[in-house]
Amino acid sequence: MSSSSPSRRLPVAVFLSGTGRTLENLLTRIAEGSLPLEIRWVASSRPDVRGLQIAQDAGLEHSVMRRREYASTADYSGALFEACRSHGVELVVMAGFLCRVQIPSDFHNRVVNIHPSLIPAFCGKGYYGDRVHRAVLEYGVKLTGCTVHFVDDEYDHGPIIAQRAVPVMEGDTVERLAARVFETECQLYPAVLAAIAEGRVRVRGRWVEVTGDQP
The missing domain is CATH 3.40.50.170 (Formyl transferase, N-terminal domain)
Structure with a gap:
C-alpha cells in the first residue's frame, strides 16, 4: 500500500451480502474520528438486506450487484471493480460478501477481508x-x-x-x-484499516x- 497523509481519508468501497453489521461498525468509527476512511460506494450481492438500508440511511451511494446477472465470475468481477474505479476507490473492504471475485492487477493487495x-x-x-x-x-x-487478510483469487488465501x-x-x-x-x-478490522x-x-x-x- 502506498503512503498516505495523516489528514487524508482513504476512499474505499464496502462489499456486503447481509446485515451490514461491519459497515455499521465502520461508520461509527469514522464518525468518532478514529478511522480515516471515506466510503465512496457500497455494493450488495443481495437486494433487500439490512446492509443496504444502513448505507441509505448514512447517505452513501449504493448498488445491488447480483452474481446471477453476469455470465461468469470474470464478468461479475469486472463490473464490480469498474464501478470501484469510477468512484475513485483505492481500497475494497469486504464486509460479509459471499460471492467469489477475481482481483484485477490494479487492485492487487487493495482488497481486504x-x-x-x-x-x-x-x-x-x-x-x-x-x-x-x-x-x-x-x-x-x-x-x-x-x-484480516488481503484477498486474492482463492477463498481465504491472501x-x-x-x-x-x-x-x-x-x-x-x-x-x-x-x-x-x-x-x-x-x-x-478498524485498527487494520486505519493502519x-x-x-x-x-x-x-x-x-x-x-x-x-x-x-
Whole structure:
C-alpha cells in the first residue's frame, strides 16, 4: 500500500451480502474520528438486506450487484471493480460478501477481508458465518479468533495482515462464540484499516509488516 497523509481519508468501497453489521461498525468509527476512511460506494450481492438500508440511511451511494446477472465470475468481477474505479476507490473492504471475485492487477493487495477464524484453520470454500463457529465447536479446539487478510483469487488465501485469538469456553454455543468473535472483529478490522489508510502496511510476498501501533 502506498503512503498516505495523516489528514487524508482513504476512499474505499464496502462489499456486503447481509446485515451490514461491519459497515455499521465502520461508520461509527469514522464518525468518532478514529478511522480515516471515506466510503465512496457500497455494493450488495443481495437486494433487500439490512446492509443496504444502513448505507441509505448514512447517505452513501449504493448498488445491488447480483452474481446471477453476469455470465461468469470474470464478468461479475469486472463490473464490480469498474464501478470501484469510477468512484475513485483505492481500497475494497469486504464486509460479509459471499460471492467469489477475481482481483484485477490494479487492485492487487487493495482488497481486504475479515474471516471469523484463525486462518488457515476453519477457512476456505463453504466456511462462512455460523458454519465456521459450528465447525470450531465440533472439532473441540481451545482457541479461535479472527483474521484480516488481503484477498486474492482463492477463498481465504491472501496474505495475513493481523489476527486476534478468542478462547473457546466450555459450554459455548454457536451463538455465544459468534458474538465474542464478532466483538473482537469490531476492534481488529478498524485498527487494520486505519493502519492501511495511514500507510503503515507493507507486503513482501506472503509476509505483511505493520509499523507503529499494532492492530
